[in-house]
Amino acid sequence: MVRFEDTKTAYILKSDQELRKAYLLFRLFSKQLLVRLGGKFVLFLLRLRIPINGILKNTVYRQFCAGATEKESIQLVDLLADLNVKSYMHYAAEGQRTEKGMDASLNHVLETLSIATTNTALPFAVFKATAFGPTHLFKKKSAEIQLDKEESAAWARVLDRIRRCCEFAKDKGVRLLIDAEESWLQKAIDEIALDMMRQYNRGEQAFIFNTVQMYRKDRLSYLESLLHIAQKEKFHLGIKLVRGAYMEKENLRAMEKGYPSPICVSKQATDTNFNAALKLILENLNLCELFLGSHSEDSTSRVVEWMKDQKLPQNHSKIWFSQLYGMADHISFNLAAQGYQVIKYLPYGPVKEVIPYLIRRVEENTSVGGQSPRELGLIKKELKRRRKG
Numbered sequence: 001m002v003r004f005e006d007t008k009t010a011y012i013l014k015s016d017q018e019l020r021k022a023y024l025l026f027r028l029f030s031k032q033l034l035v036r037l038g039g040k041f042v043l044f045l046l047r048l049r050i051p052i053n054g055i056l057k058n059t060v061y062r063q064f065c066a067g068a069t070e071k072e073s074i075q076l077v078d079l080l081a082d083l084n085v086k087s088y089m090h091y092a093a094e095g096q097r098t099e100k101g102m103d104a105s106l107n108h109v110l111e112t113l114s115i116a117t118t119n120t121a122l123p124f125a126v127f128k129a130t131a132f133g134p135t136h137l138f139k140k141k142s143a144e145i146q147l148d149k150e151e152s153a154a155w156a157r158v159l160d161r162i163r164r165c166c167e168f169a170k171d172k173g174v175r176l177l178i179d180a181e182e183s184w185l186q187k188a189i190d191e192i193a194l195d196m197m198r199q200y201n202r203g204e205q206a207f208i209f210n211t212v213q214m215y216r217k218d219r220l221s222y223l224e225s226l227l228h229i230a231q232k233e234k235f236h237l238g239i240k241l242v243r244g245a246y247m248e249k250e251n252l253r254a255m256e257k258g259y260p261s262p263i264c265v266s267k268q269a270t271d272t273n274f275n276a277a278l279k280l281i282l283e284n285l286n287l288c289e290l291f292l293g294s295h296s297e298d299s300t301s302r303v304v305e306w307m308k309d310q311k312l313p314q315n316h317s318k319i320w321f322s323q324l325y326g327m328a329d330h331i332s333f334n335l336a337a338q339g340y341q342v343i344k345y346l347p348y349g350p351v352k353e354v355i356p357y358l359i360r361r362v363e364e365n366t367s368v369g370g371q372s373p374r375e376l377g378l379i380k381k382e383l384k385r386r387r388k389g
């Protein structure tokens with residue numbers, strides 16, 4: 001059994017001061033109304049160009065981001081690697097709307113892939129498909145609406161950007177994750193991901209990974225169909241398994257537009273779906289590789305227990321456990337200390353570029369049933385342990 005409560009291991013990289021700061025932040029996140037108003041206030045101040053970057057940098061940014069540049073972030077990558085925790089970096093600026101912005105996103109992904117080729121602590125890179133193309137095109141493609149001539153040309157550029165990343169990843173031997181997004185965009189992303197897996201996941205290992213959100217009711221049958229295709233066409237599946245990040249948005253849109261929500265009816269239903277997917281993947285490791293993107297102790301323990309039952313080595317090459325930087329350190333560092341393959345998601349970028357990412361992290365930690373109480377309890381325990389020590 002992995003002991004996630006070992007807080008000495010969990011917070012080994014954090015100084016007393018950093019821990020106290022993290023404690024205050026997570027306490028703040030537990031005050032829903034304050035966070036909601038605070039978030040709006042921050043955006044308001046930024047719109048007025050009031051300089052608050054310094055405050056953000058010393059608080060949420062430091063908690064959740066690796067640095068402003070690739071070079072700055074590498075220092076953290078090396079620190080983590082010393083503790084057997086690997087990383088993948090992501091330039092976390094979101095919502096690129098111009099062709100220039102999309103090309104810049106492409107260059108960032110190619111850059112992280114390039115850095116990864118020279119650093120074994122970076123076995124993965126990642127991209128968000130909508131960073132490479134206008135959202136409305138993903139929406140139209142997902143709804144099978146015909147594109148006009150101009151849109152078709154823009155879509156060809158999107159596919160070209162994605163193909164360049166996947167080809168580069170395969171050539172350099174770095175695994176590449178494709179993030180999952182909202183359901184009304186995801187069908188187009190799934191089709192591209194399948195195409196890329198077909199092309200670049202030949203042989204005994206997966207290079208391209210698609211993300212499957214198990215809060216969606218239809219994803220278990222989607223996984224089953226993927227496995228069927230992979231078996232028939234003889235390629236490997238790379239699966240990043242997550243619960244899903246856009247629940248409120250999905251439910252709200254379904255309600256407004258009057259269609260049944262694609263999201264499971266309860267947390268328990270999502271968990272049941274998630275566990276069934278885990279089982280399916282683990283029982284088919286000959287066909288796929290698992291990248292578990294979760295902060296759930298229960299989901300993590302299930303995989304660990306299964307590995308023990310099957311007598312698989314902790315560092316099995318087809319099983320990866322991943323958490324976001326600044327969250328669930330008790331899972332990451334305790335698993336890594338016992339030899340499991342752990343990989344932290346490290347977002348980076350200048351403060352003002354990564355604000356939407358930071359807001360999502362804060363909202364996630366603020367939501368009812370979110371991670372904050374658990375984080376708070378563990379940090380408190382560690383501070384107490386240090387005081388006694």
Ligand SMILES: Cc1cc2nc3c(=O)[nH]c(=O)nc-3n(C[C@H](O)[C@H](O)[C@H](O)COP(=O)(O)OP(=O)(O)OC[C@H]3O[C@@H](n4cnc5c(N)ncnc54)[C@H](O)[C@@H]3O)c2cc1C
Nearest residue numbers: 179180215242243244245266267270293294295296322323
């Ligand atoms: C490394 C990593 C990569 C990620 N990449 C992506 C990505 O590409 N795309 C993406 O969408 N998300 C992504 N996520 C976020 C992820 O989908 C979850 O939102 C987040 O990790 C919380 O789920 P959990 O398994 O960690 O924890 P838990 O606390 O066990 O689960 C919380 C999740 O359960 C689901 N849930 C909660 N309440 C309900 C309810 N009432 N009804 C139905 N379902 C409910 C929601 O999905 C919620 O996020 C990623 C997370 C990690 C750690």
